[in-house]
Amino acid sequence: LADNSDLELRQLEPGDKVTGLSVGDPAFLPLKTFFRKHAKTYEAQSLARTYVVCEPAEHDKPIAFITLVCGEIETQGDTNLLGDGVTYRYHGYPAVKLARLAVDARRRSAGLGRLLVEFALGLVKEVICPAVGCRFMVVDSKRESVAFYESCGFTMLDTGENRARDEPVMFIDLHKIQV
Numbered sequence: 001l002a003d004n005s006d007l008e009l010r011q012l013e014p015g016d017k018v019t020g021l022s023v024g025d026p027a028f029l030p031l032k033t034f035f036r037k038h039a040k041t042y043e044a045q046s047l048a049r050t051y052v053v054c055e056p057a058e059h060d061k062p063i064a065f066i067t068l069v070c071g072e073i074e075t076q077g078d079t080n081l082l083g084d085g086v087t088y089r090y091h092g093y094p095a096v097k098l099a100r101l102a103v104d105a106r107r108r109s110a111g112l113g114r115l116l117v118e119f120a121l122g123l124v125k126e127v128i129c130p131a132v133g134c135r136f137m138v139v140d141s142k143r144e145s146v147a148f149y150e151s152c153g154f155t156m157l158d159t160g161e162n163r164a165r166d167e168p169v170m171f172i173d174l175h176k177i178q179v
């Protein structure tokens with residue numbers, strides 16, 4: 001794996017150049033559009049928080065980003081859906097949602113996706129969980145990215161309906177990770 005120790009990982013800033021991210025496959029264009037058109041606005045309006053990775057030489061030109069928002073895991077009344085004694089009598093388990101994640105197509109398979117997910121998990125576990133009830137991180141995973149999220153520790157929500165979805169729900173129990 002590449003050595004990513006010199007990379008900058010920080011919150012999106014108003015002066016960042018958000019137009020140059022290459023997402024490769026046209027199916028991923030909505031991610032590029034989100035980053036280019038909406039990420040800064042949502043940041044200013046506190047509707048989403050986006051974190052970026054930049055190289056030191058181009059510190060205002062992100063090469064990867066992750067966006068987090070409040071979310072939940074719908075249980076549809078199944079109080080033991082997540083197993084392991086996590087029983088909860090409400091219809092949605094509190095979670096942080098990993099809403100967007102993209103690594104520039106020219107920089108993939110170098111650990112940047114994992115770096116951003118691990119950063120997000122650490123942030124939520126250390127900053128959000130002690131202050132607000134929140135037990136999980138959840139993502140609507142693109143089919144192509146299921147193996148990536150599994151390698152980051154996420155599990156597919158175990159219902160037939162979910163497995164059949166175009167973007168199945170995957171989650172990680174924040175009590176089960178070390179940060």
Ligand SMILES: CC(C)(COP(=O)(O)OP(=O)(O)OC[C@H]1O[C@@H](n2cnc3c(N)ncnc32)[C@H](O)[C@@H]1OP(=O)(O)O)[C@@H](O)C(=O)NCCC(=O)NCCS
Binds near residue numbers: 113
């Ligand atoms: C999915 C994505 C974010 C992964 O980022 P990345 O920087 O290329 O991934 P990493 O290098 O951090 O890979 C981490 C691990 O996941 C694995 N992995 C990455 N992409 C994978 C894929 N498509 N299929 C299977 N495994 C994959 C890697 O092998 C690696 O495993 P290892 O650490 O055991 O070797 C990136 O490919 C991307 O931006 N894709 C397009 C947009 C997208 O799908 N976003 C997610 C939306 S839900």
